[in-house]
Amino acid sequence: MGEIVFQNTLSGRKEAFTPLHAGDVRMYTCGPTVYDFAHIGNFRTFVFQDVLRRFLRARGFRVRQVMNLTDVDDRIIQNAAAAGAGIREYTDRYIQAFLEDMRLLHLEMPETLARATDHIDDMAALVAQLLENGFAYRSDGSIYFRIARFPCYGALSKMDFSGIQAGARVDVDRYEKDDARDFALWKEHKPGEHFWETRIGPGRPGWHLECSTMALKYLGPTLDFHTGGVDLVFPHHENEIAQSEAATGQPFVRYWLHAEHLLVNGEKMSKSAGNFYTLRDLFARGHRPSAIRFLLASVPYRRQLNFTFEGLEQAASSVERLRNFAARLREARLADSGAPDSGAPFAPRIVEAEARFEAGLEDDLNTAQALAAVFDLVREINTAIDRGEFAAADAAAALAFLGRFDAIFAVLGGDDLETLRALGYAESGAPLADDDVAARVRERREARQRRDFEAADRIRRELAERGIILEDLKDGTVRWKRT
RNA sequence: GGCGCGGUACCCAAGAGGCCAAAGGGGGAGGUCUGCAAAACCUCUAAUCGUGGGUUCGACUCCCACCCGCGCCUCCA
Numbered sequence: 105m106g107e108i109v110f111q112n113t114l115s116g117r118k119e120a121f122t123p124l125h126a127g128d129v130r131m132y133t134c135g136p137t138v139y140d141f142a143h144i145g146n147f148r149t150f151v152f153q154d155v156l157r158r159f160l161r162a163r164g165f166r167v168r169q170v171m172n173l174t175d176v177d178d179r180i181i182q183n184a185a186a187a188g189a190g191i192r193e194y195t196d197r198y199i200q201a202f203l204e205d206m207r208l209l210h211l212e213m214p215e216t217l218a219r220a221t222d223h224i225d226d227m228a229a230l231v232a233q234l235l236e237n238g239f240a241y242r243s244d245g246s247i248y249f250r251i252a253r254f255p256c257y258g259a260l261s262k263m264d265f266s267g268i269q270a271g272a273r274v275d276v277d278r279y280e281k282d283d284a285r286d287f288a289l290w291k292e293h294k295p296g297e298h299f300w301e302t303r304i305g306p307g308r309p310g311w312h313l314e315c316s317t318m319a320l321k322y323l324g325p326t327l328d329f330h331t332g333g334v335d336l337v338f339p340h341h342e343n344e345i346a347q348s349e350a351a352t353g354q355p356f357v358r359y360w361l362h363a364e365h366l367l368v369n370g371e372k373m374s375k376s377a378g379n380f381y382t383l384r385d386l387f388a389r390g391h392r393p394s395a396i397r398f399l400l401a402s403v404p405y406r407r408q409l410n411f412t413f414e415g416l417e418q419a420a421s422s423v424e425r426l427r428n429f430a431a432r433l434r435e436a437r438l439a440d441s442g443a444p445d446s447g448a449p450f451a452p453r454i455v456e457a458e459a460r461f462e463a464g465l466e467d468d469l470n471t472a473q474a475l476a477a478v479f480d481l482v483r484e485i486n487t488a489i490d491r492g493e494f495a496a497a498d499a500a501a502a503l504a505f506l507g508r509f510d511a512i513f514a515v516l517g518g519d520d521l522e523t524l525r526a527l528g529y530a531e532s533g534a535p536l537a538d539d540d541v542a543a544r545v546r547e548r549r550e551a552r553q554r555r556d557f558e559a560a561d562r563i564r565r566e567l568a569e570r571g572i573i574l575e576d577l578k579d580g581t582v583r584w585k586r587t
Numbered sequence: 588g589g590c591g592c593g594g595u596a597c598c599c600a601a602g603a604g605g606c607c608a609a610a611g612g613g614g615g616a617g618g619u620c621u622g623c624a625a626a627a628c629c630u631c632u633a634a635u636c637g638u639g640g641g642u643u644c645g646a647c648u649c650c651c652a653c654c655c656g657c658g659c660c661u662c663c664a
Contacts, residue, residue, distance in 0.1 A: 116591090134664070142664085149664040178662080262590055263660065311662085333664030334591075340663090364592065365658065374663060402612080403600070408592065408657060415599055418613040425612080428626060464601090472601050476611035483611095483628085490620085490628050557622055564624075575625045583626085 108163070108466045111406060113337060113360040114260055118468060123328050124358060129165045131157065131329035132319040132357075133214065134336055137174040138198035139183055143380035144396065144411065145366035145373035146333075147209060151397060152363040152405040152469070153331045154211045158512045159465050169214040170322045172315055173199055175221050176308060181298050191221065191298055205383050208393045208523060209400075210514035216322050220314040227309045227317045228302035230351055231289045235304065239350040243280045245292030247304065251285040254346045260360060261338035287343050289313055312343040316351070319344075325352040334362045335372075363405045370410060386416070387529040392520035395420035401513055404470050423515050429482045430506055430516055431585065436489060437499035448497035450485065457481035458505050465512065478509055521571060521586055535586070536570045545574065545582050 108121040123129050133153045136142045142150075157167050175195040184194035199219075206213070220227075231247055234240035239253050251257050251265075258265050265285055290313070293299040293306040300308060319327055325348075332341065341360065348356040365372045373380045386396060391413075399419035403409040457477050464473030485502055488494040510516045525535065544563055551559040564574050567584070575583045 113591095136664080137662095146664045152664090261659080264589065331664095335659065335663055337591085338659060339661085363664070365664075367657065370656065372658065372663090376663070399599090406592075407600085410599085410657095412598085414613085418599060421614090422612055425626095432627080470601075472599095472611075476601065479611050486627055487629090552622085555622075561623070573625065576621075576623090577626090578620080 105462055106466050109468055110359050110361055111468050113362050124326055129160050129167045130323040130327045131169045132327050133171045134332035135171040135173050136202055137177055138195045139179045141201055141382040143382050148366040148400045149333045149363040150211055151400040155401055162511050170216040170218055170318055171214040172318055173219045175219055209397050218318040223317055224300045226321055227313045228304045230317050231304050233351050240289055246288055247290040248281050248286040249289050249346055251283055254350055257346055260342050260345060312340055316344045316348040325354040327357045329359050330357040331361045334364055337362055364408045367408050367410045387524055391416055394423045394515045394520050398423050398515045401471055402475055404472055427516055433499045433503045436494055437496050448495055450498035451501055454501050454505050541572055
């Protein structure tokens with residue numbers, strides 16, 4: 105297998121990947137702010153980081169990933185207060201929803217899921233350290249990071265701050281800062297607002313603090329990967345670098361990877377714009393988790409992805425094609441065609457397809473290219489099966505490759521309809537049991553044998569209404585599947 | 588204005604000097620198979636790869652200019 109390269113935001117270039125510690129990958133992912141349900145724009149980024157960690161794991165790396173859950177910020181404090189709930193109570197609900205969404209989209213669980221409010225003391229300790237070594241200062245009850253002490257500031261976002269003169273006392277908002285660029289590490293306690301009593305005094309953490317704190321705590325001073333959406337490059341990640349490196353004196357992150365935005369009608373999907381869909385919105389319209397995941401994963405992460413329902417339906421068709429193929433392979437393997445034992449003529453082609461699949465992913469997770477390799481093989485094998493030139497041995501190998509494909513894309517497994525039904529989104533009532541379907545299939549076969557096609561078609565129609573699709577195969581047997 | 592990502596067929600999208608008279612998916616048209624379907628397969632569906640210059644033996648791919656979309660520069664995946 106070839107070298108893996110990633111586009112590193114810090115250098116602005118593609119760089120070959122080698123982990124800091126051989127065989128061991130440490131990655132941090134900016135998770136959701138749990139003041140509401142996450143929307144599919146958010147999940148675009150989460151699917152991307154999931155593909156990344158799955159790919160790395162498939163390559164044999166041990167992955168240790170931390171994802172934060174931001175359960176304290178201005179909105180949460182306001183919303184919780186408005187709802188007459190505690191912060192914890194208020195955010196619990198959205199955390200549960202987020203975890204459920206993760207499961208539905210087949211997002212692997214990070215090794216550590218870290219809740220900000222569980223780390224207040226750790227954050228205070230980090231701030232105390234920054235106060236001690238002169239990178240932070242107190243002003244009007246709040247504590248700020250002193251950018252002037254950190255010359256590399258702006259390296260990630262490539263922003264030029266020379267226009268803003270350091271040292272001048274600038275009045276921004278209601279805060280008193282020494283320098284307009286300085287950002288809040290710790291916000292003063294205001295009457296009536298939620299606060300924590302800590303070694304650095306009462307108050308609440310600034311936005312950026314939690315990520316630095318939890319990353320350093322669980323992963324050490326230097327991480328291999330830090331992922332998030334492009335909108336986090338500035339100021340969030342820039343500030344994380346400042347805080348972390350000021351505290352440790354060591355490079356914080358080796359590879360910064362940022363996912364481009366999901367657009368809707370050509371505009372960024374966002375809560376504030378109101379142009380967003382949650383997973384639940386899409387489920388309610390009958391769309392499936394596998395199609396959503398496929399859509400989000402199929403466009404390489406560094407490209408903006410314009411979300412449309414047409415696109416979602418196209419993704420569903422693609423998944424269907426792959427699932428049909430998998431079903432066909434399983435049959436081919438069982439059937440053991442009895443063809444003259446010609447070994448496994450497709451073996452070289454499968455190896456080749458897999459190499460192309462891997463090469464796509466190695467190139468900065470080019471999922472579109474990886475998928476092309478898969479679909480090419482699908483077509484070739486389908487053709488061979490049609491011609492009766494496909495051996496059982498090949499089916500096993502193809503199925504194994506498909507398994508490796510799905511270890512990354514995770515769209516073949518699971519019963520979408522069951523999932524939706526369990527959540528109360530599926531249209532039809534109780535699913536038909538396998539035995540019942542089999543009985544009706546038998547009934548239909550008898551009808552067909554006496555050439556009573558009217559009765560046969562009626563049964564097929566009835567089953568279709570219950571979400572069962574029948575396929576008459578050449579050998580007279582019937583394959584069926586649930587839609 | 589600064590920084591960044593884009594503009595490739597009806598839709599999504601790969602490719603980034605010759606292997607491209609441009610992958611793959613979806614859709615559409617025709618056909619094969621079938622009692623009918625479904626699935627699958629076959630054929631067709633890009634001759635300005637945003638526009639105009641330039642470099643080169645050769646450019647979708649490099650350079651310059653311009654036009655258009657999106658994002659960040661304030662909370663945001």
